Amino acid sequence: MKSALLLLLMAMLGGCASQVLSIHTLPDETPAADNAAAAANAAAFAEAAATASGESSANANSANANSAKDVDLNQPEPPPVTPADAPPMYTYDPWERLNRFTYRFNARFDEAIFLPVVNTYQRVPGPLRSGVHNFFGNLSEVDSVINYLLQWRLKLGWRSIERFVINSTIGIGGLIDVATKLKLPGAPTGFATTLAKWGMHPGLYLVIPLLGPSTLRDGVGFAADYATEYGVDLFHLYRGDVSWGLGVANAVDQRAHIDFRYYSTGSPFEYETIRFLYVRRRLIEDEGLHAKQPRKRPSADAPAGK
Amino acid sequence: MFGTPPQDIAPLPAKVPVAEINVSLPWKLPTPDVLWFDTKLRVYLSAQRKPAPLAIIISGTGSDANTSKIQVLRGALYGAGYHVLTMPSPTFPGFIVAASSTGVAGDFQQDARDLYATMQEIIRHLPRKVKITDIDVLGYSLGGANAAFVKSIDAREGKLKIHRALMINPPVSLFSSIGRLDKLFATSIGSSDAAIEQLYRRLYAQLANLYRASDRMQLDENFLLSAAAAVLKTDAEFSAAIALTFRLDLVDMFFIGDLYAGTGVVTDPKHPPKVGDSLENIQRSLRLAPFSEYFSKVFAPYYLKARPGATSASLIADNRLNVIGAALRSDGDYYVQTNDDDLILDRRELSWLQDTLGKRIAVYDHGGHLGNLGDRQQVADMLRMLAGGWPGGAT
Numbered sequence: 001m002k003s004a005l006l007l008l009l010m011a012m013l014g015g016c017a018s019q020v021l022s023i024h025t026l027p028d029e030t031p032a033a034d035n036a037a038a039a040a041n042a043a044a045f046a047e048a049a050a051t052a053s054g055e056s057s058a059n060a061n062s063a064n065a066n067s068a069k070d071v072d073l074n075q076p077e078p079p080p081v082t083p084a085d086a087p088p089m090y091t092y093d094p095w096e097r098l099n100r101f102t103y104r105f106n107a108r109f110d111e112a113i114f115l116p117v118v119n120t121y122q123r124v125p126g127p128l129r130s131g132v133h134n135f136f137g138n139l140s141e142v143d144s145v146i147n148y149l150l151q152w153r154l155k156l157g158w159r160s161i162e163r164f165v166i167n168s169t170i171g172i173g174g175l176i177d178v179a180t181k182l183k184l185p186g187a188p189t190g191f192a193t194t195l196a197k198w199g200m201h202p203g204l205y206l207v208i209p210l211l212g213p214s215t216l217r218d219g220v221g222f223a224a225d226y227a228t229e230y231g232v233d234l235f236h237l238y239r240g241d242v243s244w245g246l247g248v249a250n251a252v253d254q255r256a257h258i259d260f261r262y263y264s265t266g267s268p269f270e271y272e273t274i275r276f277l278y279v280r281r282r283l284i285e286d287e288g289l290h291a292k293q294p295r296k297r298p299s300a301d302a303p304a305g306k
Numbered sequence: 307m308f309g310t311p312p313q314d315i316a317p318l319p320a321k322v323p324v325a326e327i328n329v330s331l332p333w334k335l336p337t338p339d340v341l342w343f344d345t346k347l348r349v350y351l352s353a354q355r356k357p358a359p360l361a362i363i364i365s366g367t368g369s370d371a372n373t374s375k376i377q378v379l380r381g382a383l384y385g386a387g388y389h390v391l392t393m394p395s396p397t398f399p400g401f402i403v404a405a406s407s408t409g410v411a412g413d414f415q416q417d418a419r420d421l422y423a424t425m426q427e428i429i430r431h432l433p434r435k436v437k438i439t440d441i442d443v444l445g446y447s448l449g450g451a452n453a454a455f456v457k458s459i460d461a462r463e464g465k466l467k468i469h470r471a472l473m474i475n476p477p478v479s480l481f482s483s484i485g486r487l488d489k490l491f492a493t494s495i496g497s498s499d500a501a502i503e504q505l506y507r508r509l510y511a512q513l514a515n516l517y518r519a520s521d522r523m524q525l526d527e528n529f530l531l532s533a534a535a536a537v538l539k540t541d542a543e544f545s546a547a548i549a550l551t552f553r554l555d556l557v558d559m560f561f562i563g564d565l566y567a568g569t570g571v572v573t574d575p576k577h578p579p580k581v582g583d584s585l586e587n588i589q590r591s592l593r594l595a596p597f598s599e600y601f602s603k604v605f606a607p608y609y610l611k612a613r614p615g616a617t618s619a620s621l622i623a624d625n626r627l628n629v630i631g632a633a634l635r636s637d638g639d640y641y642v643q644t645n646d647d648d649l650i651l652d653r654r655e656l657s658w659l660q661d662t663l664g665k666r667i668a669v670y671d672h673g674g675h676l677g678n679l680g681d682r683q684q685v686a687d688m689l690r691m692l693a694g695g696w697p698g699g700a701t
Contacts, residue, residue, distance in 0.1 A: 020330055020331075020431045023325050023326070023327050023351075024326050025324075025325045026324045026325060026350075027324075028322060029323075029324050029377060029380075031320075032317070032318050032320045033320065034377075035312075038531075039315075041531070042532055045520075045529070045532035045535075045536065080511070080515045081510075081511045083504065083510070084507070085511065085514075086506065086510035086511055087510075089503055096584055097582055100582050101581075104581060107343060189523070259527070263343040264370065265370075266343075266344055266394075266399035266401075268341055268399065268558060268561055268585060269557065269561075269586075269589045271585070272585060272586050284510070284517050284525055285517070285524070285525050287518055288514075288517050288525075291518040
């Protein structure tokens, strides 16, 4: 609690204001590095896209082959997603009024408290901040291992175990992400993904206080993740004296890594737009989870998410 | 049009400092309930540590002051030694609510007056340590036309002593350019709800298949950007994306204009929507409305009342660069960069620009609408134009 107040105070001292203008310094932009990263990303992606089109043409071929009764069913690839499979443009949002108020509350909280604190936090030297980020990332490996086990994705689960062991030891308690440098990049997962893997739909759209856009399934998943971490109470960090301060630091670190600003679109329809995009993103992630096995789709006239 | 080869991308500085400035403007109109979040204007300043010229960049239609295009221009200009102030388009909701004196956006003269007053207010209140030696304005797309009109007002009033104005891919006539975008929307997407839904379904399926093949754990921003580039690889799809982006901006402008002008097209002037009300049906109905509908139902009714003697035809004529044609022709401090294949210009408009600007226009063969912004050639020419080193310009 004390550290929360301290952070607040720092944030208030951080800004300066006149009547007409209020000016805050943002982190420096790095256009040269951004250009290089974008080029690398585009190149990496070109490969994936080539694979995708290769795969879909292979599917087309096998469909042709089926019709010609020249069947090879040894590798039953699920068919690609077609436009008819897309969920409707409407989103299932029966709690809209409550959600809209929460969205507004979050926007105000973000502007008044969260972002000023994050802004101040950005002045902490980069290596220290990535240490904090790695530290919390390392703690979450426990939850990832459990969930990969529940999802029966054992290879990924094993990778999480390796990461946790390497980073907790050589990486000095998780402060340094040595594992990624050893070609074991992090791939956190949680109960939300487990529920999705088990075939649960996202369910109703839900704006969670402080956390933001979510769905009923993801909200339950988040609560289960927290309960797991609390239950395991690794290093006695979650129930000990430092838990409050750590909780705040974790929240600030996470917020600093989310490149989203409420109402930066300026649009009166931002709620609708974000809801649309968020739920579609989750549904496409579900498509990825079920890429290997065909599954039943919800009926065509049910709103997206239901 | 996506993906300039790396060797053709202009070199940009490693670091650019940026400060966000939230501005409260004294002439702001009362804010409608549902626009509570737009009460302050958000602009961005990258200041040099020493005295330097100030470049003011105005964003394109419906856009805020920190778009990826703005970031490229800001990087190039800051690297060349300018202080850089970036401003949203006067058609951006955050500008309409916080800085417009009418609430009805899209009029060249009125928008330029609001921009001009806003620039003065900001510059007057900047910290003393920002020492400005000269002022240039530039803008891309609609922002280009805005920049030229701002300079033309300043030429009369002289409050900022703006030196040069550069228009990057500007429209010549607001109405014909937007008409072309509306036509593009109708041909590339369609003009029914079903057509929009089809476009959405196609994009969804393509993204889902790309994602399934990508082996990624999360659908992050990098993936989405690259996927969009992969999906929009043909000209037709790229055009559809431009038309769609424009239409979504227009939906905002239409709704906000209707609220301010009290024209009652989609909102009841006596009972405007409140915080917490669903706006989905309004958005849905406006998605199908072309600019001509905004003009006839909100823009014209408002401006015909505000300007006695005006007619629909005169409103259309007022929103052309021809209005300041004499200045563009005789004043050597106006510059244009555009492309031979820019879809917002027709042949006649392009030759009018060439004829009017003479040597002060650079027309590139390819790039479409803004596709070459940030290319080596475009950036080098832009810097020469603004520095007065371009042949044919005033020195």
